[in-house]
Amino acid sequence: MSLPSTYRRSESSMLEHQTWRDQGFEPAETSLANMMKSQGLVQKFKVTHLLSYLGRLNPIPIGVSKNDAVWLFDNVAFRGPNGTWQAEFVTAVFDARVSTKFVEIVGDIAEKVGLSKGDKQEKTIEQRITPFLMEVLPGRRVDIKFGESTALRLGPGGRNGVSSDLKKLPDSAAGTVVKSAAEVPSGAGGLLEMNTFYTEPKGWAVISDVDDTIKITQTSDPVGILRSTFVAEPTPIAGMPELYWQIKDMVTPSAPWFYLSASPYNLYPFLRNFTHRYYPRGQLILRDASWMTIPGLLSNLTLGTQKYKVDRMKKLYEWLPKKKMICIGDSTQSDPEAYGEMYRKHPEWIKLILIRKVTDIAAVGTETKNAPKRFEEAFKGVPREAWHVFEDPAECRERIQRRVPFTTPPSATALSTAAERFMMSSEGAAAKRQKSNKDVPYSLTYWPEIPGRGEFIRLALEEAGAEYVDTAKTEGGIDEVMAHIKGEKPDDDTNPPIFAPPILKHGDLVISQTPNILLYLGPRLGLVPGVEEDPDALYKVNELALTALDGLSNEPHDCHHPIASELYYEDQKEEAKRKAEHYVKTRLPKFLGYFERVLNSKASGEGPYLYAGKLSYADLVLFQCLDGLKFMFPKAMAKLEKEGKHSKLFELYDAVKQRPKLKEYLEGPRRQKYSSGLYRYYEEFDIEG
Structure with missing residues (x-):
């Protein structure tokens, strides 16, 4: 299968270069301001730069100073061949003093995305562009405290200021998250804390692209990339956060997530904040090329992505060869070709590939990238049931459940929680009366025009997408409240009188008190972990x-x-x-x-x-x-x-x-x-x- 794989990689490269040419990436890149390093800094670190070619063999590594910025990157711990826990620790060290061309670069970016001079959004550009303007510092070593007491020494970093160290770790249970902190002089800044997530050798894991898979980036348009990266509020792809949290529920919380992006490491804080806000937390894997160049951002995101992603997935396979992988990407880059290549190399490893067909970008070449022939070539030799191209994320859930034998999906776990089991074990009318949210809509009674305690209930129903009637929004809503307060409702032999709203009616059941209603709704709406996962x-x-x-x-x-x-x-x-x-x-x-x-x-x-x-x-x-x-x-x-x-x-x-x-x-x-x-x-x- 090696020859077809090589052929498909060349086809992928052709698509990348066609996009690069047709969308005007080259003139856009060459017109961007190149960052010039301070002449003083070049002289000061001349010897350090020479020794940086030696990487970890550098004989005179330098410690972190008060003027430096240190970044620690979240990672995943795995069991090595001998059964001991280990993880790859990645760090980066910069001079916190930004490039002398800061104002020029901000103005250049603002102009490229169509902002007028002095626009308030230039402040956003200043914040996001800073990591591109800090001088990388090769040859630095970083000391960290892993957990409560384990000391680790990382580095020294290579020419790009990045170090990568495989370190043995103390024993811990799968699913454990251990925090580490950099030990630096007073005044040093950066991302000084990180999380290490322990995962077992077997079970499920997810590999996901970022740009135009879970985040709107517009990687087919150079101006779109600059705007989404440096100006716009980072926006998730509609329906993808819901899909990812559903997948997390299906594969259990102990499954690791790897966000494999072609973005450069300069964007780590930006992308980390974005994924933490909308998606399950995981390890961000980013490119370490083109540091200190804004123009390099464009080539990083659009050229050579298949080779880069396959190389990183090979490393993941070496770490976790017994895992079962779900791979998710999109059609704008080379995700289909990269995932297809890895499947042919390790068909027992990748169980499902999901590709988002990007149709919301009006760019030259989109039709070619979304053509069925392209996907058929990319996935040649991959069973048809192992890959799926989608436009609506909602359609993926059925594919996932059909392809892989997960545990009970979230919508069905409601009847498996501790509270539900207690209720269903009761005999007689009470057990029969408890109807699920599939049988009948909920009815919420609360004071009209006052959010009050009723809002806690509304949020739960809205988050779950549950069907419900809000009497506060109906004609005669106040009469409904008063009927319960006066004791006119409920009028039966099973529900006690209500003291005050909020009131929830579900089937024949009528209950009140905010925490009591939430206790009832939580298991039914999937707003507590299932009993198989956590009985208490x-x-x-x-x-x-x-x-x-x-x-x-x-x-x-x-x-x-x-x-x-x-x-x-x-x-x-x-x-x-x-x-x-x-x-x-x-x-x-x-x-x-x-x-x-x-x-x-x-x-x-x-x-x-x-x-x-x-x-x-x-x-x-x-x-x-x-x-x-x-x-x-x-x-x-x-x-x-x-x-x-x-x-x-x-x-x-x-x-x-x-x-x-x-x-x-x-x-x-x-x-x-x-x-x-x-x-x-x-x-x-x-x-x-």
């Missing part, structure tokens, strides 16, 4: 939700009604001001600090969420609390966010806010504005704390 997860998630509701919902409500709920605010204004000041200065930081500890704990897992690395209804509760607090105490919340002591907490807030279904809901007309509910704005409350 429901109670742990509920514990976190209850804590958030106590300290970040109930207590803020008491700020504007500290004496009695029945009294008007004006009747207790002085007491309310005193209560709010104490809350902002004491109670609020205490609860935010607690949740920051939770997110830094091992139990949080590898995602931006509170428990086990996946979204749960506790995350939705916490999001709504934070959102309400931002409305109620804008100055205090802005100050707390700016201080940086709760970075993971606000990362969770952003991650939930950007989930596709919730984003649509939050920006749409169904989301009610804050008014006289739990979270209220009073000018006298708006203090910094």
Whole structure:
């Protein structure tokens, strides 16, 4: 099969060069400003640069100084041939002082993407372009502390400032995430922490492209690349975050994810933040070519990608030869050819290839790249059931379930959680009455025009895409609330009277109290881990939700009604001001600090969420609390966010806010504005704390 593989690689190269020529990449690249290194720095590090040709054999490596920036890259630990744990540690060291041509480069990029001089988006360009303008420092060694006590020395780096070291690691259980920190002098900056994810030799793993597979990049257009990289808000491909979290649920949280991108290492912080926000966390594998050149970004993303990706996948195969791989890419680059080549080399390793057909880019050559003949050639010798080209991510789930024998899919695990098993084990009418969300839509009853506690329930239903009726949005919604408060509903022999909304009706079941409703919905909507995965997860998630509701919902409500709920605010204004000041200065930081500890704990897992690395209804509760607090105490919340002591907490807030279904809901007309509910704005409350 080697000859056909070589042929297909040449075909891939022809497509790349055709795109390069037809889309005007060469003139775009040559017109970009080349970065010139400071003459002083060249002289200062002349000997270092000469010795950098020796790489790890460099006889006089240099330590990190206070003027340097160090990057540590997340990685995956695997068992070597002798059964010991090991991982490849990649580091990069720069001079934190940027190129002298900083202003010129920013202006050049702004002009290329059509911005006028002085446009406010130049600030975004300045932030994102900085990693391209820092001088790489060859020959540096980096000391890190792995976990609590293991010391590792990495490097020295080669000519591109990057070092790669295969290190033996202490024993740990598969699925464990261990944090490491660089030990550097005071003043040194960069990405000084990293995560190592332990994975077992067998089981599943995912290899995914980034640009135009999970992130809109427009790799067929040079201006599109520059705009999406340096100016635009990074945007996920519609439907891909949902697909990836579904896959993660299917292959269990202990499956590693590898994001294999042709982007240069300069974009690591940018892409890491993006993947952490929208997708399961994993190891980013990026190209180490073309450091210190903005023009090199274009060639990196568009030329030689098949050879590069095959080379990196060979390394992954050496690490994890017994894994079963799902490979996901797109049609703009050489993903079909790269995955096809690897399948022919190791058919027992790759179990499924999914290729997104990119049709939303109006570029010359798109028709050729999306032609059936191209895919048939790329996957010659690969069984038809092992590869699939898609436009809608939703169609992939059925393909995945058909191709690989996963555990029960998320939609079916609802009836397998601890709470569900308890209910289904009951005999008689109660067990028969509990109807699944497939049988009948939910009905939520809450006060019209007040988001209040009903919003916690709405977020869960919206995230799950559940069918439900919101009586607050229907004619006579207030009558529905009052009928329950007066005891007119429910009128049967199985449901006790309701004290107050929110109220959930599902089939014949009628229940109230926010945490109780969430406890019921969580397993049914897939907002807690399944019982096979974690039998006690429901109670742990509920514990976190209850804590958030106590300290970040109930207590803020008491700020504007500290004496009695029945009294008007004006009747207790002085007491309310005193209560709010104490809350902002004491109670609020205490609860935010607690949740920051939770997110830094091992139990949080590898995602931006509170428990086990996946979204749960506790995350939705916490999001709504934070959102309400931002409305109620804008100055205090802005100050707390700016201080940086709760970075993971606000990362969770952003991650939930950007989930596709919730984003649509939050920006749409169904989301009610804050008014006289739990979270209220009073000018006298708006203090910094």
